[in-house]
Amino acid sequence: MSIEQTLTDSERLADLDLDRLRRLVGLVEYDSAADPFPVTGWDAVAWAVGNATQAAQLFQGVYGMEQVAYSGPETGNRDHHAYVLRSGAIRFELRGAVDPASPIADHHRAHGDGVVDIALEVPDVDRCIDHARAQGATVLAAPHDVTDEHGTVRTAAIAAYGDTRHTLVDRSRYTGPYLPGYVARGSSVPPGPRLFEALDHVVGNVELGRMDSWVDFYHRIMGFTNMAEFVGDDIATEYSALMSKVVASGNHRVKFPLNEPSPGRKRSQIDEFLDFYGGPGAQHLALATGDILDTVDVLRARGVQFLPTPDAYYDDPDLRSRIGEVRVPISELRSRGILVDRDEDGYLLQIFTAPLGDRPTVFFEFIERHGSLGFGKGNFKALFEAIEREQSRRGNF
Numbered sequence: 001m002s003i004e005q006t007l008t009d010s011e012r013l014a015d016l017d018l019d020r021l022r023r024l025v026g027l028v029e030y031d032s033a034a035d036p037f038p039v040t041g042w043d044a045v046a047w048a049v050g051n052a053t054q055a056a057q058l059f060q061g062v063y064g065m066e067q068v069a070y071s072g073p074e075t076g077n078r079d080h081h082a083y084v085l086r087s088g089a090i091r092f093e094l095r096g097a098v099d100p101a102s103p104i105a106d107h108h109r110a111h112g113d114g115v116v117d118i119a120l121e122v123p124d125v126d127r128c129i130d131h132a133r134a135q136g137a138t139v140l141a142a143p144h145d146v147t148d149e150h151g152t153v154r155t156a157a158i159a160a161y162g163d164t165r166h167t168l169v170d171r172s173r174y175t176g177p178y179l180p181g182y183v184a185r186g187s188s189v190p191p192g193p194r195l196f197e198a199l200d201h202v203v204g205n206v207e208l209g210r211m212d213s214w215v216d217f218y219h220r221i222m223g224f225t226n227m228a229e230f231v232g233d234d235i236a237t238e239y240s241a242l243m244s245k246v247v248a249s250g251n252h253r254v255k256f257p258l259n260e261p262s263p264g265r266k267r268s269q270i271d272e273f274l275d276f277y278g279g280p281g282a283q284h285l286a287l288a289t290g291d292i293l294d295t296v297d298v299l300r301a302r303g304v305q306f307l308p309t310p311d312a313y314y315d316d317p318d319l320r321s322r323i324g325e326v327r328v329p330i331s332e333l334r335s336r337g338i339l340v341d342r343d344e345d346g347y348l349l350q351i352f353t354a355p356l357g358d359r360p361t362v363f364f365e366f367i368e369r370h371g372s373l374g375f376g377k378g379n380f381k382a383l384f385e386a387i388e389r390e391q392s393r394r395g396n397f
């Protein structure tokens, strides 16, 4: 059995098939037998937030996610609340401290709301950890079984950039709502239409001069491959710049662009993130949707703030020659501030939200792919100009 034929547990639950996933997030065939660290796909993204109880309401009521599981004082977890939400194949776990001595409270004090764990579903936890350990990874949790009445999960964890970790999960022998210790809990807000289907990529911001060592980490320890490379002028504006490289799991389910600041005349958005997050961390999560216009309309009506796109972006005489024909008139994109980019494989539509929390750190991207396997390289300059206008307004530029 080769891994590209395997759906993750959450993809199966979302009724996604490989064709639909290929359109949503781009997949490639590959030989998992030759992969020292085979990854099936995303398992969950765990967040530490200042108020998980309210965040769970927000993510349901605004972002249209469905609540599926819970852990907290009522279930014997006296340390924190954890709400597990889904949208399509995406699973978020929102953790908030109950006990003032909880490590989640410390994490929140240091970083504000943010991503603590990008958990991956793997077919063989022990094989991954044996390889990672031999390559010098920091193993935060050795492979072990966790069991409840729904079965057994085998899991382990390795350290990634900053205080971020990758938990590895083999849930092939488990049928419960999430993980042992969590109970099924349905939505507390009436469910609406699903606004996004799958996680496309998670961007990590790392310190100046550390991008290549993190690219090497994903190559050497996790068997990831290079996907695309954007360096220097491609994404420089007059005032600031960044360097970015993208690594992906063998099947391209899991894609990690890694950014580092590049010296500019003024402070870059990566510097601002590093200052306010207190070090490296997950900068944005790209959520794949089949209809970005509808997604943006619903979210805007619910009060979500998106980064403004300069009108000049749509008036650019080169825009048409750069993007060619797309599925809707440019006026439909302009009225919503949606960006468009094209490469040799097709095009993509994308838009970025304002930071989700109080600190100017983590945010969402919504992305609708039409063949393009890129990340919107042609839009970086437009995006950066938009972000820098926001930074100026906050006085951090």
Ligand SMILES: [Fe+2]
Residues within 6 Å of the ligand: 201, 203, 284, 286, 365, 375
């Ligand atoms: Fe992105």
